[in-house]
Amino acid sequence: MMSKTTDEQNWKRSPSIPLDQSDWLLAAYDYRLPEQQIAQNPVVPRDSARLLVVSSSVTHQHSIFRDLPNLLQPGDLLVLNNTRVIPARLYGRKPGGAEVEVLLLEEQQPNRWLALVKPGRRLKPGAQILFGGWEESAVQPGLPVQSDLPVQSGLPLAAEILSTDEPTGGRIIQFNLPEGQSLYEVLEQLGQVPLPPYITGSEAAPEQYQTVYSDRPGAVAAPTAGLHFTPELLAQLKAKGIDQAFITLHVGVGTFRPVETDNITTHQMHGEWVEVPPETVEKIRQTQAQGGRIFAVGTTVTRALEGAAQTGTLQPYRGKVDLFIYPGYQWRVVQGLITNFHLPKSSLLMLVSALIGRKRLLALYQEAIAQNYRFYSFGDAMLILPEASI
Numbered sequence: 475m476m477s478k479t480t481d482e483q484n485w486k487r488s489p490s491i492p493l494d495q496s497d498w499l500l501a502a503y504d505y506r507l508p509e510q511q512i513a514q515n516p517v518v519p520r521d522s523a524r525l526l527v528v529s530s531s532v533t534h535q536h537s538i539f540r541d542l543p544n545l546l547q548p549g550d551l552l553v554l555n556n557t558r559v560i561p562a563r564l565y566g567r568k569p570g571g572a573e574v575e576v577l578l579l580e581e582q583q584p585n586r587w588l589a590l591v592k593p594g595r596r597l598k599p600g601a602q603i604l605f606g607g608w609e610e611s612a613v614q615p616g617l618p619v620q621s622d623l624p625v626q627s628g629l630p631l632a633a634e635i636l637s638t639d640e641p642t643g644g645r646i647i648q649f650n651l652p653e654g655q656s657l658y659e660v661l662e663q664l665g666q667v668p669l670p671p672y673i674t675g676s677e678a679a680p681e682q683y684q685t686v687y688s689d690r691p692g693a694v695a696a697p698t699a700g701l702h703f704t705p706e707l708l709a710q711l712k713a714k715g716i717d718q719a720f721i722t723l724h725v726g727v728g729t730f731r732p733v734e735t736d737n738i739t740t741h742q743m744h745g746e747w748v749e750v751p752p753e754t755v756e757k758i759r760q761t762q763a764q765g766g767r768i769f770a771v772g773t774t775v776t777r778a779l780e781g782a783a784q785t786g787t788l789q790p791y792r793g794k795v796d797l798f799i800y801p802g803y804q805w806r807v808v809q810g811l812i813t814n815f816h817l818p819k820s821s822l823l824m825l826v827s828a829l830i831g832r833k834r835l836l837a838l839y840q841e842a843i844a845q846n847y848r849f850y851s852f853g854d855a856m857l858i859l860p861e862a863s864i
Contacts, residue, residue: 493801493802494832494833496832497800497801497802497827497832498737498738498739498800498801499736499737499738500733500734500735500736500737500738500819501736501819502832503733503738503818503819503820503823503824503827503832503836504818504819505818505836505839505840507818507843507849508843511843511846511847511848511849511853512672512673512848512849512850512853513673513848513849513850513851513852513853513854514673514674514675514676514677514852515676515677515678515852516678516682516683516701516852517848517852519704520539520686520701520702520703520704521538521539521540521542521702521703521704521706521707522538522539522540523538523539523702523848523853523854523855524536524537524538524539524847524848524854524855525537525538525539525541525542525545525854525855525856525857526838526841526842526847526854526855526856526857527545527856527857527859528830528838528856528857528858528859528862529859529861529862530859530861530862531830531834531861531862531864534838534841534862536845537857539702539707539854539855540707542707542711542812542857543707543710543711543714543716545857545859546711546714546716546767546769547716547766547767548714548715548716549715549716549761549764549765549766549767550716550717550761550766550767550768550769550810551716551717551718551719551757551758551761551766551767551768551769552711552716552717552718552719552769552771552812553718553719553720553721553754553758553768553769553770553771553775553779554685554687554697554700554703554718554719554720554721554771554772554775555685555697555700555720555721555722555723555725555771555772555774555775555778556685556687556688556689556690556720556721556722557688557690557691557692557693557697557722557723557724557725557774558684558688558689558690558691558692558693559667559668559683559684559688559691559693559694559695559696559725560578560658560661560665560667560691560692560693560694561661561662561664561665561666561667561680562577562578562579562661562665562667562668562694563575563576563577563578563665563666563667563668564576564577564578564605564661564664564665564666565605566603566604566605566606566631566633567603567604568596568597568601568602568603568604569602569604572596574591574592574593574597574603575591575592576589576590576591576603576633576647577589577590577591577668577694578647578665578694579642579644579694579726579727580694580724580726580727580746580747581692582646585648585649585650585651585657586636586646586647586648586649587646587647587649588639588642588644588645588646588647588727589644589645589646589647590642590643590644590645591635591644591645591647594643594645597635597645598635598638599635599636599637599638600634600635601634601635602632602633602634602635603632603633603634603635603647604630604631604632605630605631605632605633605664606630606631606660606663606664631649631650631651631660631664632649632650633647633648633649633650634647634648634650635647636648641744642727642731642744644727658691666680667680667683667684668694668695669683669851670695670850670851672817672850672851673850673851673852676852678852682701683696683701683851684696684701685697685700685701685703686703686704686705686708687700687703687708687720690722690724692722692724692747693723693724693725693726694724694725694726695725695726695851696725696851697723697725697771697772697774697775698772698814698850698851698852699771699772699773699812699813699814699855700771700772701851701852702855703771717757717761719753719754719757719758720751720754721748721749721750721751721754721775721778721779722747722748722749722778723746723747723748723749723774723775723777723778723795724746724747724748725746725774726744726746726747727744727746731743731744731821732819732820733819733820733821733824738800738824739800741798741821742796742798743796743797743798743821744796745794745795745796746774746777746794746795746796747793747794748777748778748781748782748791748792748793748794748795749791749792750778750779750782750788750789750790750791750792751790752790754790755782755788755789755790758779758788758807759788767809767810767860768807768808768809768810769808769809769810769811769812770808770810770811770812771812772811772812772813772814773811773813773816773822773825773826775808776799776808776811776825777795777797777799777825778791778795779807779808780797780799780803780805780806780807780808781795781796781797782795782807783806783807784797784806786806787806788806788807798821798824799824799825799828800821800824800825800827800828801824801827801828801831801832802828803828805828805829805863808829809860809863810857810858810859810860810863811826811829811856811857811858812855812856812857812858813826813855813856813858814849814850814851814853814854814855814856815839815842815847815849815850815853815854815855815856816850817850823835826856826858829858829863829864830858830862830863830864831864838856842854842856
């Protein structure tokens with residue numbers, strides 16, 4: 475597993491902006507956001523989202539995402555995450571009829587998943603959960619069934635709780651499927667695409683929480699910086715000589731697990747599955763050799779590329795990455811970044827701070843709030859040009 479950099483390594487690095495001791499304090503990454511600026515629905519069309527362009531170490535401008543071809547240069551390379559969100563939320567019952575909610579987080583072995591379950595205190599190792607066509611026959615005779623949970627139909631599916639996962643508070647669940655049957659196919663019938671908990675009143679269709687280039691199922695949340703691209707915009711970028719390459723990072727608990735230590739350098743990221751294919755590495759090398767710039771579309775792409783370069787040079791990689799990027803980090807691959815606006819005290823906020831500085835980033839967030847930008851998964855975006863990075 476690719477591991478995070480050590481404190482000693484970070485201290486030896488010398489960014490152009492001096493580091494402040496506060497850069498390692500969790501409390502220094504807090505900010506207040508009016509609730510009405512948490513986007514509940516995506517804009518239509520996707521590329522009409524607003525774009526805060528960070529153009530130098532001191533300047534920024536306001537734009538629209540569809541203007542991206544005019545903000546980048548021929549020869550630049552966009553690296554995108556082609557993961558696809560699976561219908562990871564399931565509703566079922568225990569054999570006695572008690573309701574159960576399951577949110578799949580990460581596949582550990584075929585049909586074996588790390589998941590969050592409700593109510594967790596009642597689901598100990600050995601407990602059975604029944605979904606879909608099992609539900610009506612599984613309820614004890616004469617037991618009244620009253621539920622506000624979504625009604626599920628389709629193939630019967632059974633699962634067993636194997637153990638508790640202490641770091642996440644979740645459960646390891648084994649699904650019992652007939653030989654040759656794919657859990658992903660069953661999920662398409664039984665599951666729901668999960669939205670983040672801060673999206674409480676969305677009318678978005680499930681496909682609006684997928685990027686237009688998603689084709690590798692496995693994520694439980696979307697790589698949201700990529701939601702702004704349309705096929706037409708991608709074609710315009712290519713026509714201008716701005717190429718595209720892909721990695722896969724199945725977004726899971728590692729991206730959203732809260733930082734709970736007052737000193738952020740002691741936080742341990744949860745590993746997420748990554749593939750950086752040889753063709754993407756080759757495109758990056760060619761772009762660098764020709765003087766082009768490497769832009770990561772989202773923090774997931776950033777962690778994938780930087781994680782695959784922890785030996786000193788970027789190499790094809792397939793496996794888990796638990797790299798934690800925060801101020802003081804020495805960048806190896808990524809020069810520019812397209813990203814959404816992130817939650818306070820999140821590891822994602824710390825990653826972006828490592829690129830342009832914490833104080834600068836929080837000042838830009840205050841500007842975005844004042845200008846009524848929309849925040850988080852369905853919100854607006856920020857483009858950080860290489861000239862703005864530290």
